[in-house]
Amino acid sequence: MTASSRSDGRRRLRTALFLLSMALTSSAMAQGGNEVSRLADEARQAFLSAEQSGVSPKQKAGFYQVARARVKLLEKFAGQDDAGAAELRDGARSELMRLADDGLSHDILSSFLLQSSLGDLAGAGSAADRVEVGVSLHQIAGEQRSAAYRAAAFVDLANVYAKAGSQDRALRYASLAIAAADQISEQGTRGGAYKAAARVAAGLGPSGADLADRAVTRIPQSRDRANARHELARIQIKGSAWEKAADVKLMEEAKRRLEVGDLPGSILLTLSLLDSKARDDLLSSLVDGAISRQEGKVAFVAAQGIVNSTSHEKAIGSLVRSYADRGIALQAAEILNAMQDGSGKVSIQLQLAGDLKQAGYDAMADQLLSASIRQFDTYSETQQHAVLPKLVRALTRSERLDEALRYAGRIEPAGEGSSSLGELAKTLADHDRVSDAEALLPRLVDRDGRSHALSAIARAKSKSGDIAGAMQIIPELVGTDDEARVLASVAGAYSHSGDFGQAMAMAERIQDAQYRLAALLEVSRQASRQNKPDISNRALNDSVQTAESLEAGARDKSLLAIIRSQASEASQARVGELVRRITGASVRTRAEQLIVAAAARDLAKKKTRGEIPDALLLRGIKKVEADEDKAELALELATLPEGGIHAADLIRSVQDQRLRQTAFRRLAEMQVDLLRKPAEEQPGFGASEEVQTVASVSEEPEETAQEIQTRRGLALIIGDHEKSTNAVEQLPHSFVTAAGIRAVTPWPTGAVVGSTFANHNPYIAKFFEDDEGGNTRLEQAIRHQGLSSPRVIVVQSGVATLSMVARQLQGTDARDLIQHGADAVTVKAPIFVAPGATLILSRLDSPVYRLSADAGAFIVNAGNVHIIDAEVVGISETSGQPLWADADTSTKFRPFLLTWGDGRMNVASSALVALGYNNAKSFGLSYSSGPERVAELRDQARPTGVVVDSVFHNFHFGFHSYEAERVQVVGNEFRDSVVYALDSHDRTRETIIALNTVYGTKQRHGITISREVNDGLVIGNMTFDNAGSGIVIDRNSTNNVIHANSSFRNAQDGVSVFESSCNVLSNNYLASNRRDGLKVRNSFDVGAYSNRIESNSSSGVSAYIANISTPKGGEIQNADQAGYRPLASLSLRHNRFSANGVGINTQGVSSLAMSSNRFVKQSRRLLGGDIRGLEGQILRLTSQSDVLIASTCRPARPDSVCRLRDRGFFEGNTELQVLRSQGGSDCTDVNGSVQHRAFSSTPQGT
């Protein structure tokens, strides 16, 4: 249908064509071959009619429309599969073949139709007509089957709209043309389509210029890119005074602009020049200038314009290098990926691979290295020889030394080859592969390179004790540094072996002051350790003399190094005197801090020996100022009794968040090691401690029977000591690290990014629904984006960084949704990472990622997200600051991160700040199965990921999971969370929560494991100063192991176990909590072994049953609590109770197995509740055997499976013996039973 301005006419024509098509269809079906031929002839006739002279465009369009309709109909017949229509199908296929020979294919006819209809747009009188014509044209263009024709059609539309002054539409069509071009398989044609899109975009203002840049960057061949840059520059200067200027004049002006610092202006004129060497040279200079001014985009444009391939590659190489040197190597990814395959690209890739390997990004390095090797293997021998040195260097830096050696055999040992071999030899020696390194020596012709390699070999020999071998090498060294390194190494080896005479002699031979100083300090240290004060002093004096010989700045630094080394060793006076010699104020301050820190360390040692009270130590600790000193001291404090708490407090005051997190993880690791040791090996708990094993009063006469009845409805049952199992030993001792995640993060490549309407996306739409309070996110998004239907950024496929996403959206109508600057990427819309796609946030890409709360930004993924070495902040754009939240503001929107089913999110070595608010799935960092709309359609994998070595500051929930699986949360700091720090929830399974530090949670608990969360490990976490409990397991969560955690100073319990059976708590440190150390409610099969339970305000352990079905308020908090069992049984063995309000308190517990518990300085009551007054009997009996305290009313054993028991995590089965195997009540209805008493008393909530 022609795009006419007469709507009625169009409708009539459409109807007529439709009826005609229907008639033709049925008629053709009926008559077969003849009709097929007739259709083809009609198409030909219509086409020929259009070619007649004197036919108007409108008439032409009508004829083309008819011809196209016939072709479509034939295609329909040709596509039929049923055997009955075979004749029709084959006939249609033959006719289509003939029509194609006649040039009448669908796409060609559509092209004709489009061309004859384009004029309709200008002729459309009313806005409504324009819209209708636009729709019609869009349909014709969009239906082009070949991507090349489609791209060309969109370019045509962009041109038409640009001429009509509709810039946004023109921009949209230029963008669509680029998207269509992406689908073109022929490289050259694809490049051509990008060029065409760039040409039209370049005339569309700044946004168009961005789009044009994007289009040019996608052109696959560098020569074509250069050509496109020239064309765009000519378009830009059109109409200016320079349009018709001769090249000589343009060149002069370009140089003048370069001199005055107008780089963009100079580049524009230079690109306008015709291809010449002078043009390339000037562009190369402009690239250098732009790089030095850190104007990467400008440099890239200039580099793209260079025609000569060598110069072009050199410029791109410099640019990539500059990004790598600035620590943002991933910003070079698009540039590198866009490079044409060739030796230039390989060289750059190899260098970058080495850099990435050094930074720990192993997978990225491997990807680049492997791509380079694949390319390398296709080269001719001559080409390979040119690249070999770079390949060997990259392999060396990537520590793929065997491969490096393999390729090294083919290197020409001259120039770059020799230095590459030298680096390999040095690295081999550093890896103690001395013989491999020595084998390369004959091929090292470069003097310096050979000397460096020899120096490394000598040091390796010295380290292995072959001092003579090392010394033999010294005469061959040519640089003082190389010699100094060897002599320092030898001096160290002598001092370690106690030959201080030789050690001093070697140190004194060193000419370089810094190396001599280091050697002397090492000698001094070793001498002091080996109790040789004279030698130590002499070495120290020599080092001071060496420092004094230096000029001011270097002298101060050297003196500081001496003080750092000797602060704990030398006398106060001596060190003080050294400090006074320092002239620089800041260095002197630092020296003084070191002395204070050394004094504090000294106090810690004294405390270890019991020489000073706690107060004195704490005073010393408070004086320590510098972050690094605090971190260092904290690790020393950790070995003291209760030192873990002091250490945690000290680390908490460290300002540098990365240092703080690292120190916390180290402390957590040390605490695990300490807590895992037997009690007598733990600091401060030697044989001399005062252990109460027997209470002073016994209320019951001694009985010798195996079962002793008490008058309280309890029986004491004596059994043999059951042997401890070693299942705890099977628990992992090491956990994932950030390095492990960094190493698997992939190189960004092949990213396809776009935007779509948010409410159409099933993963996002939920977040635009009204919340419970009636607030609608949709309104906010509409307001902010200024669009009636808000948009969401989509990473569709490939691996993208967030700044890559920002760049790809520049020039599109989604450009305002994300901004990219030198300091930060600011996200102003939701981002969705589709299944199979990957998004990377890393400091190698941007220093900070800011998610705008005002704009309703968040990130949701069903693909992969890697947040690695990154800083992600939820901000208020108004203030430009993090949007902090507390209990009062928790319903106010803040950005969040959510991983849906099929998705993976890794967060490693990152700082995440001010995210999450009180709305489902929007809590902060969440993993959740779903969304329902997708889950209903297909099976999904449960969301998963690794969260490691990161800082989570002021999240609504630091971590939240819903039906997630195998998530590992390890080594993180969660501070000042609003509701929970860690919340593993709702059927999440096999989670590992380890070595985290959790504190300052404002409303509830530190670590929560709630609602059928099973098979998890909670190991080595430190959780303190939280508003609720340190760790909570509730709502039927089973088979979890809570091991070696430190939970202290929480407003509620150290660990609470509510309505959750089959859980084991071992080797935990539960101290100074304001309720109980361990609280167990309505839970059975709970084992608590080898825990240290100290100074908790209420009980060390409180176990009870309670009626939670009718709480005080009259409403059940959680519907599933109605199904709980009022049954409690637990096993307490090898625990150490100290200074708690009550040692152990039970109410309504059906069975309590005890053995080998120790009560140390438990000056108040040992036992309370139902077992109050049984201290004497119990303690006496448990010192000899296992004792089971059982209710005389024995409830039925619930039908449940306890895998942990099967796996040997429980020590004995005694506590289960008293439960009936089948039948019977839970005893809460049996008058006089302990269960009845407890159940009838006031309900207790959490």
Place this chain on the structure above:
Amino acid sequence: MKTVLIVLLLNALTIGSSYAQTKRQGLFDVELRRAALAQPAFTSVRAACLAIPRDPAWSSLKPVESLKATEGYGTDGAANSYAWAVMVLTGRTLAGDAVSETSLRDLLLAWAKAKAFANTEVEHDAYYALKRVLLPTVVAYSVLERGLDEGQKRELSEWIDPLVRRIDRNFDGVVDRNNHRYLADSLLMAWGAVVKDEALYAKGHDRYRAILAEARPDGSLALETRRGARALWYMRQSLASLTVMAEVAATRGTDLYDLRAGEVNFDRIMSYLLNGIAEPNVVMAYASENYIPGGETDARRQDLGFMVKRNHGRHYMAWAEPLIARDRAGLATKRLKALFVRNIRSDRPLIDEFVGGNATCFWGR
């Protein structure tokens, strides 16, 4: 009835009998054409053979020792006058102008004696110019052959043969696969047919099939349509060489016009060109690549200069003559004929190196 008989006779003389194996082979059946041109029905065509007068100055044309690569875009035109003389004289000779025949023979012998073009620079642009000038030379030889003694035949053959064989070489570039190569293939095939060198002929024949196979399903040739404003220009040029190859095959009874490789046949390629001529923007799907486009850098301004006679007398649509004469079935031929009548016929005679000379004289009706 009389008209019918004349048509039948013409068909027999022009096409049907060309399939007879006893006839001479080459770009066309020389003797058959000579006979046809003698018929009254061909008076106007014969006039086209003789339309361009012989220039006496041609006898003193100085042999070109070597053709060279040019700076920038374009081809060495040093042999343009020679080629023009050869093409005009060949047509005139075919039409029975004895003076022209003598002039043509002398011209060729003189240039052969001088070993013209022997030192042509080994560079693809220079070789392109050589191919261009050799095709009319080969046709001229085939037209002259009847009147040459053995020594003259040998002398000319020994000059032309190595030059033809020389152009069958690769330059490790796209010129080994684009219209440069097609021109070479048409020349190899024509010379192979003339001297009965089956291997040479087969090279061209095989390449014809390969060209069809390399074409896109819409009939466009990737290496030509990328040339920006020159996309249609080079499509047309490729078709000229394909036409030469098909006509050479036709003299041996082989129908390459109906050959299909993959989906593509001759008509499909021609239809693509005709579509582009009708609506140049349809080539923008490929022309936007703008690869070495020549003087016009805006790909949207397709160069249709080949639709009119050039100022040096050539008409680059000359290859349409054999197709019009052949009058094959199908829309492509129908459209070409309409175009021919509308825009080209009035420019007759159509002379062009790429089709071997005076196409109106060789095939026109």
